[in-house]
Amino acid sequence: MSDRGSGSPAVSVQRLVKRYGERIAVDDVTFEVAHGETVALLGPNGAGKSTTVEILEGYRRRDAGTVRVLGTDPAGGGLDWKARIGVVLQSTGDAGSARAREQLAHFAAFYPAPRDVDEVLDAVGLASAARQPVRALSGGQRRRLDVALGIIGRPELLFLDEPTTGFDPEARHRFWGLIRRLKREGTTILLTTHDLDEAAALSDRAAVIAGGRLVDVGPADRIGSAGARIPLVRWRDARGVHEQRTKDPGRLVASLVATGGEPDALEVVRPSLEEVYLDLLRSHRSREEQPA
Ligand code: ADP
Numbered sequence: 001m002s003d004r005g006s007g008s009p010a011v012s013v014q015r016l017v018k019r020y021g022e023r024i025a026v027d028d029v030t031f032e033v034a035h036g037e038t039v040a041l042l043g044p045n046g047a048g049k050s051t052t053v054e055i056l057e058g059y060r061r062r063d064a065g066t067v068r069v070l071g072t073d074p075a076g077g078g079l080d081w082k083a084r085i086g087v088v089l090q091s092t093g094d095a096g097s098a099r100a101r102e103q104l105a106h107f108a109a110f111y112p113a114p115r116d117v118d119e120v121l122d123a124v125g126l127a128s129a130a131r132q133p134v135r136a137l138s139g140g141q142r143r144r145l146d147v148a149l150g151i152i153g154r155p156e157l158l159f160l161d162e163p164t165t166g167f168d169p170e171a172r173h174r175f176w177g178l179i180r181r182l183k184r185e186g187t188t189i190l191l192t193t194h195d196l197d198e199a200a201a202l203s204d205r206a207a208v209i210a211g212g213r214l215v216d217v218g219p220a221d222r223i224g225s226a227g228a229r230i231p232l233v234r235w236r237d238a239r240g241v242h243e244q245r246t247k248d249p250g251r252l253v254a255s256l257v258a259t260g261g262e263p264d265a266l267e268v269v270r271p272s273l274e275e276v277y278l279d280l281l282r283s284h285r286s287r288e289e290q291p292a
Helices: 049-057 100-108 117-123 139-151 169-184 196-202 249-260 273-289
Strands: 011-020 023-033 038-042 064-069 085-088 157-161 188-192 205-210 213-218 232-237 240-245 264-269
Touching (some): 011 049, 038 049, 100 117, 205 273
Parallel strands (some): 038 205, 085 157, 157 188
8 A cells, every 4th residue: 555645755764773783883864755756875885874775675673763664664564565665786686597588577476566577678678688598698787687676566665776886888877767767657766876976867865874874965966065065167278277166156257258258168067976975974074083
C-alpha cells in the first residue's frame, strides 16, 4: 500500500545512531527524502553512508533514533515492504551461466507488479545483449544489469550505490538519462556517489556526511558556505589571462565591456559541487579539531 498521499516523506531519519563497539559510525543524523525526490548522499570513505543506507534498507539494526521508509520501520519491514524497494548495491552479484534476459525474468517473477522485462532491458541499453550469458557481459553492461535488477520490481524507492563506477562517459550519460526517466515516473531515489558531477546532475538535494555527522543538506547549488560559492570571472587580454572572484560578476563583466569591448575567452565560472563539497569537508574537519 502506498503512503504517498499521506503527506509523510518517503524516507524519514530522526536522530539516527549506530555504533560498532566503541566506534560511532552514525552520530545523530536527521534528514528526510520526499516522495519523488532524488537525494545524493555524499561523504568521504568511512563517513557512515553505507551504514545509514543499510539501516534504511533493513540490512542493519540501529542503536537509537527513528527511521521510517515508505511509512515502515525497516527493522520490521516484511516482504510487502521489500517489494516496494529497489536496491542496486556496489558489488555485482555472482555472474552465473544464466543469460541476461533470463536472470531479469527470474527476478521479475518475485514481484507483484514487475515492469516488462524487455522494456527494462531496452531502458538500460541491454536489449542487444539480452541473450548473452551474464558472465560474458562487459563491466559496464553488468552494472546496467544490476540497475535493471534493481528496477524490475517497479520500486517506489530506489537505493543506488555508486551506480556508474567504471562507466565510460557515454554510458554514464546514458545511465543518467535512465535515472531521470525513473524520476519522471515518480521514483524516489537515494543515490550514494563519489562522483560530484553525477550528484549535481541528478539530485534535487545533496546530504553531506562526514565522521558520522550530517554536515549539510540542501539543493546542490545552495549547500556550502557563501564564501565557497563566489563566482570567478576569467578573461584574456594582451597582457594575458586574468581571474577575479566577485559576488557580482555581472558588474565586473559590464565594466570590462565598457572599457575595452567584450574581452576574449570571457567566462563566469560558478564553483562546482565538488569545490563546495571539499570546502565543506575542510571546514568540518577544522571545527572537529578545535578544542571543545
Ligand atoms: P562509508 O559508507 O561512508 O564509507 P561506512 O558506513 O562503511 O562508511 O563506515 C562508517 C564507519 O563504521 C567506518 O569507521 C567503518 O570503519 C565502520 N564500520 C563499518 N562497518 C563496520 C562493521 N561491520 N564493523 C565495524 N566497523 C564498521
